[in-house]
Amino acid sequence: MMTKSNFLILLGLILTLFACDKVAPPNYGCTNPIALNYDPDATLDDGNCEFDPSVLRGCTDSTAANYNPLALIEDCHCRYDSVRTVLMEDYTGFRCSNCPQAAEELKRLQCIYGTRVIPLAVHVSETFASPQNNPDGSFSTDFRTNIGNAYDSEFGNSLFLPNGLVNRKEYSGLFPQLYNAWEGHVANVLALPPEALVGLEVVYNEASREVTASIKVSALIDMNAAPYRLVVLLSEDSVVDWQSDNRMNPPKISDYVHMHTLRDGFTNAWGDAVNGGSPMSAGFSETVSKSLVIDMEYVDHNCNVVAFIFRDDTKEVIQAEYKPVIEE
Secondary structure (H helix, E strand, O other): OOOHHHHHHHHHHHHHHHHOOOOOOOOEEEOOOOOOOEOOOOOEEOOOOOOOOOOOEEEOOOOOOOEOOOOOEEOOOOOOOOOOOEEEEEEEOOOOOOHHHHHHHHHHHHHHHHHHEEEEEEEOOHHHHOOOOOOOOOOOOOOOOHHHHHHHHHHOHHHOOOEEEEOOOOEOOEOOEOHHHHHHHHHHHHOOOOOEEEEEEEEEEOOOOEEEEEEEEEEOOOEOOOOEEEEEEEEEOOEEEEEEOOOOOOOEEEEEEEOOEEEEEOOOOOOEEHHHHOOEOOOOEEEEEEEEEOOOOOOHHHEEEEEEEEEOOOOOEEEEEEEEOOOO
8 A cells, every 4th residue: 555655745746747737628529530510620529420311320349239330430329238347436526627637538438438437426625626605606516425525535536636436446556546547447447357247227207206226236256255235326417517627718617517426325325235245156146126316406317327336345346337317
């Protein structure tokens, strides 16, 4: 493990790095050269490319469940069955001016790996995420949650932002990882065969706003590092609110779109023991049901269920899954 003195040195280097050169803000637009509305000046695709009807969009990854051999354009929606997944937690705050860059990196990884990347944005920190009482109403929303605060207390993400957890694995003695290291860690995790699968089915009652999630945990190998625990969370996409971005002038954005925002839990932060806390032999499976009423403040059509299992001793995530509350 890294000593406290070494960690403070590392933190100083990180803060120095982020205090220096500013990265130019992305120029959103269509980046596909064969699209009808291709923008050669765009640096980040906005998902709005328009193609001639004769050009087919779809999943171009032959290992995906929805692979389309006729597709010429990757639509970033590949789905996979019975493969390793990774929980990618983006620790952020709306007054963190470097945090939009981490969100963009998470979006890029989702496009590369499809549904094998399970995204979750966790707002933490008194410095970067606490609400303010500004005359223009900016930064007045508190996106922090008790669950997110519990994770921050365990892993120490708010010491510097932005950063993230990649399956909650330690790298070089640290849990939090800078976003420019995420891709390598994600690739290494996804190269491994799965140890277990997490199946997820979601039923929603629009009248009562109650979500019922059925989660099936299946062991593919003997899993003896018990106890393993199951956590089930609620996230929300397309939350329009303020965000600071030091690449913009002025740096305060009033209509920033926050994605994968942690909102609530079907379980508490550390979940419930799988198989009563006992080891799982290969072939073991257990199905549990969890319910939650969505707060009226959240847009149900934008909400997702996130489920994952982890080792209680190391906190490492073994497998994760997510699904929208309402399938469009």
